Amino acid sequence: MTTPGPEDRPYHEWPPQQWPPPPPRGYPPPWAKLPTPPPHDVPRPFLHVMRSRTWAWWKPLLGLLLLAGVYAVSAIAAVALAVVALLRTGGGILAGLANGDLTDPRVLLVTNISLMVAIPVVWLVWAAVHQMRIGWSSSVRGRLRWRLFLPWTVLALATLGPGIALSILLGVGLGAPFTGPVPEFGRLLVVVLLTTPLQSAAEEYVFRGYLSQAIAGWFRAERIGAVVAGLLSAILFSLAHAPPDRAAFLDRFAVGLAASAVVRLTGGLEAAIALHTVNNVLVFVLAGALGESATTDGVPGAGALDVVLTVLALAGYVALVAVLRRRVRPDLTTAAVDLRPGVVPSHPDASGIVSPWRREAPNSPWGMG
Secondary structure, eight states: OOOOOTTTSOGGGSOGGGOOOOOOTTOOOTTSOOOOOOSOSSOOOGGGTTOSTTOOTHHHHHHHHHHHHHHHHHHHHHHHHHHHHHHHTTOOOHHHHHHTOTTSHHHHHHHHHHHHTHHHHHHHHHHHHSOSOGGGGTBTTSSOOGGGHHHHHHHHHHHHHHHHHHHHHHHHHTTOOOOOSOTTHHHHHHHHHHHHHHHHHHHHIIIIIIIHHHHHHTOSSHHHHHHHHHHHHHHHHHHHTOOSSHHHHHHHHHHHHHHHHHHHHHTBSHHHHHHHHHHHHHHHHHHHHHOTTOSOTTSTTHHHHHHHHHHHHHHHHHHHHHHHHHHHOOOOSOOOOOOSTTOOOOSSOTTSOOOSSOSSOTTSTTSOO
8 A cells, every 4th residue: 555645644644554664863754855866876086076876988088079079169159259359349459369478468368268168168068978967077065165265275375476486586586587567467467367267267177177087087996097187187288288398398287286186185176276276367467567578488497497496386285285174174075875776875874964765674665665
């Protein structure tokens, strides 16, 4: 006989012979709406978030192909619209684009827009290919953990700031010219502060997010996958910036490795986004304030010294994140409820969530059966 539900009569009016056994303490009544279970049977670290119940080896490959194709079309369309809009305002942007002058606020704006569109493209791939919430692209909590940005940003300023300052002093000592603020420095400052954080986040969503998760997902051992993903994503990240020489390649490569390290240490992209944002904002603001020519390019040995300063600053950031996370206590694994056939979930589950599925009697009105 089927137990009548609340749509038939209230629970207290049920005949005693139809009452189900009382639920364990903490479980909802039988008419309560069951929450949607997490997509993972066991807790997963960030780089293994793709390995959910619907995991298949070909999904990351399909996702990467879709990401590359949709992003290329989206970036071209975004750049075309931005250039047309700027030309209508009378801005002479074509010459700046041809020269790649990122201290020109219009050129930097178009460049950042072309990169920012990667964020919704990554979300599209998560929804279309993996049938999972787009928040899994951000952290093990299925969303960005906004409370973490302040401590990570402070640490990035405390480590990258002195490193960049020493690099400038190195330029002074080696005779690099400082030509003063570039034209339209005020507009450049506005563009940097408003768009560079999104541009930096977009690169992290692609390289330390989807790309690293896809690579690591192909390895059953998460540690091995993390190492391979960190190395490959750092190489591709550096090459994507078209480094003019070996020193520039190593500089970007070190940034990529540091970003991968803090992602694994914190279970999400927040620390990597903070690192990337602080680095880019400081570099663009100082380049605009001191003059783009205030570099050590072409000075013998200067490139190697810059790389050493960068590595030391990044190492300091990673070390401080590793220490401070004990106080900040970010989640390192996803919530999980084991729904595999023949396995009954525990109460509460490993994530600390009180599960509505009963362990002792899975076929009762209180369980999933």
